[in-house]
Amino acid sequence: MKLDQPVLTPEISWKKKIMIFLWIQWEHLFYRLFTIQPIDKNQPFLNVRVRTYWGKPIQLLDGEIIKRGDRVLELHLNNEMLFRMGTNSRSSIHLAIQMIRTTEQLLPKTLGFILNHPKYEEIKGLYGISMIHRGTKQFGFTVTDLPRGLFFFLTNIYLRLLLLVVHPQGKQRLQTKGELLSPKIIAISTKEFMRRYPIETELTVL
Template structure:
């Protein structure tokens, strides 16, 4: 039961929950708001519609406003003349899947096919490819987050429930006018055939929009395409990075705290946490380490998790990656003797065969006595790879640049240490076999040990 619960927790968190929080709340890896004072972005989903979209285009043309249309591929396929007109009149065309279906309910390969099919339809009609994508209902999964579609994800900063006709033109006008300001990305709908929408809802939207455009024109404001807004926004992006990163780290640490509570992780040194652990039965395939130690299904192991708050704190005060590496090595060294003594002293750990964890490393932990093994291919390995790359890009001092320094070190690996090795090296008052890199730590250790601690709450359920 616990194994099933953990699997569900991992899958929902990796695939939907974490990407949803980071995109919706913090706008991480998506575009949802611009800046400025006189320009906003009108965006329209679910079309094209043969009745309402041409009327919308007439309205935009009359007020000399530009917009972005995220088209459903099956609709575009049926009404190519409307798509052709959208393109001819200078509006931006984006992708909204081939059918209007949530990405949470589709496999990554299915989402990718939906996007490609819609892009091919747009290309056949207009002669241009689209690189902008809005998933239905704005719902992203982990693979969308990792640029599974190859497109830039566009969300919104304001929506108005205009898919319901009962809202009425008057109330809809008030809602849109309340959000009429620079940098706003407004979500509206030019088609009412989507599940949950009213077929005649776009009629009320058109009435309200005409009133809003009249006010905008009087105020000297104009609607621009999303790509134009993004180009303007990129100039001020650097100023926002540090705040965004702090917010992302806060969300991750909150999630990690919940993970630790849910699975009752213990901390080796609560006053200065670095290593967390729990005892469980190994459930993966038999593993034979280099020293001949064998780990079989059902054997008791201590599952290790590394403290990302500690990593972030050390990284924040480190002046260089070399300094960060030295401090991380010393933090791990400090905890291993305490953990070894706990294994010796506590009766419930008598049957423990070894330590076990997962990390984005290739060689660094070997100096601590760990064996580094390939993670068996499968869904967990793929999800872990994407998840850890995302985490690394947020927490690592070099950010996303760290992801581009070589694919070999960016593969998740299994870390295992026989309990005999742990006790022999670290128990009681024995001097640890690993020498602290006090003066000139090897460059390899510098790069790899930093990544060792990135894994956080991501141990495998192999």
């Protein structure tokens, strides 16, 4: 599908409405269980938690390395908001612009969250796993493959199911671009993040 092709959002079936409702309820429960909180309660598109990283080393573009045992700020997108953005978007490129604008507004606030954390000096970097990784390099993130193995297999199934449920064109994207949809690690060091997004900086929005 071309980027400028209109997003055709068919009427949502009752089965999918139930799936979306159950998925959103599960996500709310997951957030409470793992103390995941929004960067901005008034605009809860980006949610985070501080945790210990247990994966393989991640070599970042600025030379830093996130290693096993490092503390990271784990990133989570609000899939309910993502679904609403998709259903209200006029085209794929309009959806992308909405996501970019929202992310740009939240990045400086993310630094504020880090600096207000009681153990902010231990946070080595920001880290997430997503199929929506196109465009993250422009924000300074390193994008790398998720190591193959059981975790990759389970994550791939989970994210594909998520895409099928919350994305208005989820089924179509899985059928036409399934081979391109692979979970990736996105990460940036705290040092690089602070350099790019000082709190006093106002980012230019598209």
